[in-house]
Amino acid sequence: MPQKKPAKKLHELAPEVKAGFKIDDISKRTFIVGKQFATGGFGRIHTCTEQGKSQEMVMKIEPSTNGPLLTEVVVFNRILKKEMIDTYKKNKKIQWIGLPHLIANGYFTYNSEKMRYMIIPKYAMSLEGAREANGGKLSAKDSMVVANCIIGALEYLHDSDYAHADVKAANILLEKQGVYSTSVLVDFGLAHRTTNNVDKPDKKRAHNGTCIFTSTDAHRGNNPSFRGDVEILAYNLIMWISGTLPWLALESSPDKVFEAKQKFVAGLPGTLQNVLTSQPAAVTGCISTMFDVSMKTQYKDKVDMEKLKKVVAGAIQSASGAVSKESKTTAKTPKKVTRKAKEEVEDDVDDEPKPKKKVETKSEKTKKTVRPKTPKRIETEEDEEDEMELPTSSTNGKYKDESDEEEELIPRSTTRSARAAARSQPRPQPSIRLGVTTSTASSSRAARKIEQKYKRLSTNKSSLVPVSIADSDDDDDDAPPAVSTEPSTSSAGGTKRSSGGGGEIALKTPALVAPAIKKAKYKSGISSATKASPTELRRVPGVRNFPKGRRTMLIKETTTKYQEKRAATETNHDDSSSSDL
Numbered sequence: 001m002p003q004k005k006p007a008k009k010l011h012e013l014a015p016e017v018k019a020g021f022k023i024d025d026i027s028k029r030t031f032i033v034g035k036q037f038a039t040g041g042f043g044r045i046h047t048c049t050e051q052g053k054s055q056e057m058v059m060k061i062e063p064s065t066n067g068p069l070l071t072e073v074v075v076f077n078r079i080l081k082k083e084m085i086d087t088y089k090k091n092k093k094i095q096w097i098g099l100p101h102l103i104a105n106g107y108f109t110y111n112s113e114k115m116r117y118m119i120i121p122k123y124a125m126s127l128e129g130a131r132e133a134n135g136g137k138l139s140a141k142d143s144m145v146v147a148n149c150i151i152g153a154l155e156y157l158h159d160s161d162y163a164h165a166d167v168k169a170a171n172i173l174l175e176k177q178g179v180y181s182t183s184v185l186v187d188f189g190l191a192h193r194t195t196n197n198v199d200k201p202d203k204k205r206a207h208n209g210t211c212i213f214t215s216t217d218a219h220r221g222n223n224p225s226f227r228g229d230v231e232i233l234a235y236n237l238i239m240w241i242s243g244t245l246p247w248l249a250l251e252s253s254p255d256k257v258f259e260a261k262q263k264f265v266a267g268l269p270g271t272l273q274n275v276l277t278s279q280p281a282a283v284t285g286c287i288s289t290m291f292d293v294s295m296k297t298q299y300k301d302k303v304d305m306e307k308l309k310k311v312v313a314g315a316i317q318s319a320s321g322a323v324s325k326e327s328k329t330t331a332k333t334p335k336k337v338t339r340k341a342k343e344e345v346e347d348d349v350d351d352e353p354k355p356k357k358k359v360e361t362k363s364e365k366t367k368k369t370v371r372p373k374t375p376k377r378i379e380t381e382e383d384e385e386d387e388m389e390l391p392t393s394s395t396n397g398k399y400k401d402e403s404d405e406e407e408e409l410i411p412r413s414t415t416r417s418a419r420a421a422a423r424s425q426p427r428p429q430p431s432i433r434l435g436v437t438t439s440t441a442s443s444s445r446a447a448r449k450i451e452q453k454y455k456r457l458s459t460n461k462s463s464l465v466p467v468s469i470a471d472s473d474d475d476d477d478d479a480p481p482a483v484s485t486e487p488s489t490s491s492a493g494g495t496k497r498s499s500g501g502g503g504e505i506a507l508k509t510p511a512l513v514a515p516a517i518k519k520a521k522y523k524s525g526i527s528s529a530t531k532a533s534p535t536e537l538r539r540v541p542g543v544r545n546f547p548k549g550r551r552t553m554l555i556k557e558t559t560t561k562y563q564e565k566r567a568a569t570e571t572n573h574d575d576s577s578s579s580d581l
């Protein structure tokens, strides 16, 4: 049989660019790459400065063949240029808005490799960092102050016909350390232009976003909506204030999360009061109103932001009152504290943050660098790609049209469908963690292809080369399972148990396991207990390439078979100690 060529890697971690490297921009500015201080999904995040200036900025760098940064560059070019934001602020008579602006973007060549870069302002820390440092929670007042900034940011995006679709603490950065009224919404990797939205769920898109926060529209499989952004913000507020969500433990089962959210929303306001006990009525009322506004808004309609701003302002005031009451009993300086709290509220709601010097502590830097990265959406959606009208940009004197570049992501020689599938090849995922962003929409084409292949292979059993997971009870529990592509000698079910107490589970996923996996990094197996866990099984290469429903089915099937075999083995062991399945 001819050997299959291993699939071309579509996303690669950017090679390290040395600090001091200079990039010439289209506008004749020269940017100097600074230290790398964080790593994105596949990009490196550096500080940078403009030649002759001291202001530090942030430069995101990815190989030009990668898609994720392109998605962001498109959004920034369409709606987040400085002059666009300035005009908006002028028209709205506001001094500040919680959104970053594009400083520059383009390409450069480094060690013969073409790289894409984007420069945006540098912020002090992430809200997730602040939440973690605060024991997993934020005070109701701080949460509402953040919400006030995010509503302003969403209003701008919505007015520009974009839904963000992934509001969460990890995607909110603070301009000034610990100052929540400087919250800026970032990461436009899932942002979606809503102009062509149709209220028609597509299963392939179901559950896009960050499972625990994503909107019910997204769970259904609808494209991101304005009302969805408000719903997502409301879930986040519950998380920030209470430190949890009723469906947190169900994170790995998106259907169950969806079900739990539907029940929660149907049971409002009681369900909300149950999770936010001892919060001021204005705070629970505000979140309840967010849900109410979101649910009463039609799928394609804009949200009544004025109403939301009002209730948020009321909640801030009320929560600050609660804070000052608390201080009253502890600090015994009633008048002073109340006045101070009042001033703070006014400051938080009305005053826009003045330009502040960005400070980043060492500990924060470390935290960012070691924090597990969020697997992000793979590529720009096809409909978005078709709409792209981007300005030219260049580096090192070479001018280039961004929309041409996008086509270059996949070799031109391949067919459109193959290119579409290749575009959405899933990126390797780091270990499962809370708040992981997913986009089945972007990988749906690849998923469909895989599924078709799976069906084809299932009907042609002779070609099956089951994947087996070596079982070894005394192996390292933390290590991923060893995966082998050895043909199984077992019957149709493909389940096999090896001697010596070990076992093998055959998965009918031959097409999904590249030959390379056999000698992959995963050398040791894992314990039976871990293997019986669907969460662990999801990490098995091949299994996670399946679309969600299929994956769940497979995991279930595997677990059941494994348990049956184990039970059978235990019985056999009782009968004969030399059982060898």
Ligand SMILES: Nc1ncnc2c1ncn2[C@@H]1O[C@H](COP(=O)(O)OP(=O)(O)OP(=O)(O)O)[C@@H](O)[C@H]1O
Pocket: 038, 039, 040, 041, 042, 043, 045, 058, 120, 121, 122, 123, 124, 125, 126, 173, 186, 187, 189, 368, 371, 373, 374, 375, 376
């Ligand atoms: N403008 C910025 N100022 C300060 N820190 C930033 C900035 N942009 C990103 N970071 C930090 O870099 C880290 C990764 O950034 P970001 O999430 O935008 O990258 P990404 O490539 O989109 O990664 P992911 O795939 O994890 O979403 C974040 O933890 C964030 O704290």
